[in-house]
């Protein structure tokens with residue numbers, strides 16, 4: 178039996194951008210759009226072209242390959258023709274596959290917020306939909322305040338939805354803008370609307386103000402809606418939007434939905450959901466919610482005891498779905514087997530050759546666990562993980578060693594009597610027997626160290642020339658006097674590759690330096706740089722032993 182298609186619509190870059198404290202840069206938006214596209218979302222809504230220079234630039238060309246790249250904006254103002262409405266024209270000139278309009282579906286809001294007649298509002302909607310359709314776009318209408326509007330005037334709310342559908346809207350999206358409607362109410366209303374508009378043209382846009390946005394979305398699907406709008410990790414204003422990271426696995430893993438619907442997302446992509454969710458948190462510099470459904474670090478964690486021993490016999494005893502299905506893992510302290518299979522699948526993914534019987538694979542697993550206990554978070558730092566694994570299995574050459582570094586911050590009055598902070602760093606590296614003493618200034622000690630480290634790396638200089646530090650995040654773990662600092666650095670190069678490295682230490686400068694070093698070495702490994710002759714520069718055994726970076730006292 179063929180399955181019905183459900184369409185997943187992501188609005189992280191538009192509604193999600195309303196979250197307090199969230200402010201996406203253009204680079205962030207490009208990265209997120211790419212991740213969503215890769216993951217298999219049907220629609221990626223990118224923002225409001227014409228409303229601000231950044232969104233206009235974002236819509237200068239299509240930013241997705243498979244997903245429908247969707248622009249968002251208001252329907253035209255009443256009393257102005259389509260061609261004289263600058264907002265509508267900015268939308269039409271965006272390089273987008275689809276346009277999602279927002280129009281008011283509540284007569285109260287039409288009167289109070291727009292100050293126009295009900296009929297004028299319907300005309301604006303019809304004309305805008307027609308104009309976008311004539312311009313060759315797929316058209317959607319977000320019916321703002323639909324459910325609240327329905328409760329006070331169902332005829333008008335329905336008239337709005339029907340006018341849009343009859344004017345040629347592919348999707349009429351019913352929005353619970355204030356987020357207070359309960360699942361049963363939504364189910365009843367959607368079922369009624371579906372008598373006038375086919376369900377495969379109805380979408381649901383829920384907010385989480387009663388912590389039920391996911392339940393509301395699923396209720397709407399059961400009542401006939403076939404498009405679900407939501408955001409990554411449920412970000413959004415107030416209490417957030419419907420969380421796609423919870424909805425997607427429910428649709429794919431729960432038979433009530435999985436047997437009936439096809440979301441366009443396969444099992445392979447679902448296996449990357451945990452990483453997607455964590456990467457997004459890191460991008461926002463948020464601590465991932467350990468108790469998040471499906472993807473949280475605690476979602477499949479069990480303390481030792483009766484649960485753990487039952488789990489060891491059959492994991493289904495205490496797990497509603499297999500954690501591997503969403504790329505999460507079981508955390509039980511009775512067996513390392515689950516951890517080892519996770520590790521070997523990561524090694525396979527990174528195309529690192531190993532022998533299953535090699536003791537070093539077990540010791541690498543133990544090392545990872547030890548490091549995670551110290552504060553490393555390798556799920557957010559792929560490049561550092563790959564380097565650690567390659568080093569451990571003996572596959573990273575010693576390109577160079579860092580003999581020492583020194584960083585100083587000075588606060589003083591300059592010649593003009595202004596109080597200034599000046600940072601200077603000295604890094605002593607040894608490349609193929611040659612010592613480099615690099616000195617650089619920066620706007621802080623980490624910036625100065627970064628500059629000094631990369632100032633002259635001898636034979637490798639050409640390879641690292643296009644390396645760029647694009648993001649730097651610091652998080653203090655455990656708090657209090659025993660706090661440790663975790664630094665995450667994102668690097669990019671001219672080829673468009675981006676990679677994340679990590680450092681952990683009680684000292685923020687040490688943690689930063691560790692992540693900076695990994696970033697450079699990863700670039701050299703990626704470029705398959707040929708190590709400068711080690712014969713020319715015999716290094717002390719203490720520096721070269723183990724799996725470390727060759728930096729004394731920095732990495733153990």
Ligand SMILES: [Zn+2]
Nearest residue numbers: 192354382384
């Ligand atoms: Zn919304």
